Amino acid sequence: METQHERRKRISNRIIWGVLAVAAVLAGVGFQLASHGGPGLLVQSNGNEVGGSFRLDSLGESTVTEGDFHGTWVLVWFFDTNCPEDRCQPVLKSMEHAYQALHAQGVRVSPLAVSLDPFDENEALRNYVIPVAPHVMPFTGTPNMIKAMTAEYHAPDQKEGDHYVPAPRIVIMDPSARYAGTIDATGDADALIARLRQLSKR
Structure with a gap:
C-alpha cells in the first residue's frame, strides 16, 4: 500500500515533469516564432523612428x-x-x-x-x-x-x-x-x- 510520503513524492514528480514539458513546448514555440514570425519578433524599434535592437x-x-x-x-x-x-x-x-x-x-x-x-x-x-x-x-x-x-x-x-x-x-x-x-x-x-x-x- 502506498504511503502518504510516497504519494506526495509521486505527485511532485508529475508536477516537475509537467513543468519541464510545458517549458520545452514554449521554448519550441518561441524558436519557431523568432525564426518565422516576421521582422517584428527579431528587431524591436524600441520607439525609434529608425533603428532598434539587433x-x-x-x-x-x-x-x-x-x-x-x-x-x-x-x-x-x-x-x-x-x-x-x-x-x-x-x-x-x-x-x-x-x-x-x-x-x-x-x-x-x-x-x-x-x-x-x-x-x-x-x-x-x-x-x-x-x-x-x-x-x-x-x-x-x-x-x-x-x-x-x-x-x-x-x-x-x-x-x-x-x-x-x-x-x-x-x-x-x-x-x-x-x-x-x-x-x-x-x-x-x-x-x-x-x-x-x-x-x-x-
Whole structure:
C-alpha cells in the first residue's frame, strides 16, 4: 500500500515533469516564432523612428546586441564583401576617420559595418574591412536577422549584379540607443565628422 510520503513524492514528480514539458513546448514555440514570425519578433524599434535592437555575430564568433554599445555613439552601415572596393571602402574609411577624430576629443563612437550577405565568411570580412578601417567592427547575422534589420534601419536588401546594394545612408544612434539621425554614405569623412560633432553637442 502506498504511503502518504510516497504519494506526495509521486505527485511532485508529475508536477516537475509537467513543468519541464510545458517549458520545452514554449521554448519550441518561441524558436519557431523568432525564426518565422516576421521582422517584428527579431528587431524591436524600441520607439525609434529608425533603428532598434539587433543580435549579430562578430568576427570572433561572439554574439553582440545593441546593449553592448550603450554609452557610445553608434554608426550602422550595411554592405557586403563583393561590393567594389572603390564604392564601399571609402565609406569604411570615413567611418574610421570619424572614430579617430571624435575619440581624440573624448567622444565614444562605435562604427558597425553589417554584411547584407549572411553567408559572408569571417576571413573575407576581415580582409575587406580591417586593412582600411581597423576600428570599424564588421558583423554578420542570420538571414532573418539581416532582413529584419534592413527593414528597421531603412536599408536596401537587394542585389545589384554579384553584390548587395550598399546602404545609401549611415544610421546614427545616440549613447542611449535612441535614433539621432542619418547621413549620406558618400565616403566624405569631413561631413560625417561634422555631423557627429553637431549631434554630440545637442
